Amino acid sequence: GENVEQHPSTLSVQEGDSAVIKCTYSDSASNYFPWYKQELGKGPQLIIDIRSNVGEKKDQRIAVTLNKTAKHFSLHITETQPEDSAVYFCAASTGKSFGNEKLTFGTGTRLTIIP
Amino acid sequence: NAGVTQTPKFRVLKTGQSMTLLCAQDMNHEYMYWYRQDPGMGLRLIHYSVGEGTTAKGEVPDGYNVSRLKKQNFLLGLESAAPSQTSVYFCASSGLQRTHGNTIYFGEGSWLTVV
Numbered sequence: 001g002e003n004v005e006q007h008p009s010t011l012s013v014q015e016g017d018s019a020v021i022k023c024t025y026s027d028s029a030s031n032y033f034p035w036y037k038q039e040l041g042k043g044p045q046l047i048i049d050i051r052s053n054v055g056e057k058k059d060q061r062i063a064v065t066l067n068k069t070a071k072h073f074s075l076h077i078t079e080t081q082p083e084d085s086a087v088y089f090c091a092a093s094t095g096k097s098f099g100n101e102k103l104t105f106g107t108g109t110r111l112t113i114i115p
Numbered sequence: 116n117a118g119v120t121q122t123p124k125f126r127v128l129k130t131g132q133s134m135t136l137l138c139a140q141d142m143n144h145e146y147m148y149w150y151r152q153d154p155g156m157g158l159r160l161i162h163y164s165v166g167e168g169t170t171a172k173g174e175v176p177d178g179y180n181v182s183r184l185k186k187q188n189f190l191l192g193l194e195s196a197a198p199s200q201t202s203v204y205f206c207a208s209s210g211l212q213r214t215h216g217n218t219i220y221f222g223e224g225s226w227l228t229v230v
Contacts (some may be wrong), residue, residue, distance in 0.1 A: 001173075009155075034219075043119070043205050043221030044158070089157060103155040103219070 002027040004092050007107030014114050019080055021109045023090035024072040030092040033073045035064060038087045038108075046089075048075070077111075085113045117141050119222035121206050127228045128196045130214070136191040136225050138206030140151045147189035148219070149181060158205065164189055173182040192211045203227070 003026040025033075031052035036044035050057045050064045050073065058066050061080075066073040074090075077084055087110050093103040103104045122137045140147065148163040160173030162181040170181045178200060180192045187206075193200060206222040 004157075006157075035222075041223070043207075043223050045221065048220050049218075103160070105159075107155055107157040 002092055002102070002104040003029060003108045004090060004104050005056075006090050006109055008109060009107065010112070011108045012112045012114055013080055014079055015082060017080055018066055019077045019084070019111055019113075020077045021071060021088055021090070021111070023092075024070075025092040025104075026071065027094070028071065029094050032093050033064070033066060033104075034091050035062075035075050035093065036089040036105075038089065040086075046048050067080050074081070077106070080113045084114060085111060087111070117221050119206055119208055121204075121222040121225050124223070125226045127230060128193075130131065130196060130198060130230055132196050133192070133194050134195075134213075134227075136193070136204055136206070136227075138189045138222060139187055140189075140208040140220070141187065142208060142210065142220065143186070144189045144208035144220075145186075147183065148207040148209075149179070149189065149191045150205045150207065150221075152205060152224075153202050161191065161204075168210065179208060193227075196227075198229045201227060201229045 006023045024109050034049035035047050037047045038044040048059050048064050050066050061078050063076045087108045089108050090106040119140045140178050145166050150158040159175050161179050164170050164183040166171040167186040182190045206226045208220045211220045
């Protein structure tokens with residue numbers, strides 16, 4: 001089955017600097033890659049996703065890049081703010097048309113923004 | 116709009132006791148999921164359902180049972196709780212890709228401790 005590795009497990013950056021979290025996947029059939037943000041005591045929330053037919057997607061201060069050849073994808077957060085402090089999870093799936101039951105998650109990155 | 120609601124939020128069980136976690140969603144989603152979250156292991160799928168009256172095993176189904184008698188509800192049961200089932204449990208739901216995309220919506224979690 002799919003295996004998703006995520007690095008680093010913890011990351012601290014100064015407020016205003018950029019943060020990058022990287023994930024690799026093993027199943028070449030995977031074509032859907034979402035990123036989730038989990039705040040303390042809350043459930044994960046989708047923040048951005050990308051499909052394999054594009055190499056990059058941006059949404060304001062966050063962006064995701066995908067390298068299908070190398071089977072890795074990354075989350076980029078620019079101009080970080082204190083409210084970006086959270087645990088971030090990457091995930092991968094074959095993106096079947098009838099649901100997300102094959103979604104495999106990475107182990108998470110705890111991002112801390114230092115004021 | 117409540118989204119995905121889980122009850123109870125916290126529970127302490129003795130080894131061998133049984134309990135049921137309740138999940139309700141008000142988004143008319145076809146798909147529902149139960150995940151467990153353990154430190155350093157990300158989110159792992161326990162069971163899922165692709166529609167009312169259906170259930171299927173996920174990555175870590177042993178020791179759990181589920182039922183989906185109504186479209187809006189997905190129940191997770193522990194017949195004989197074990198300390199290894201101490202975890203945070205998340206219910207989630209998603210709609211048909213063609214109408215809702217791939218977004219999975221998570222509940223806020225249920226903290227279960229088995230002593």
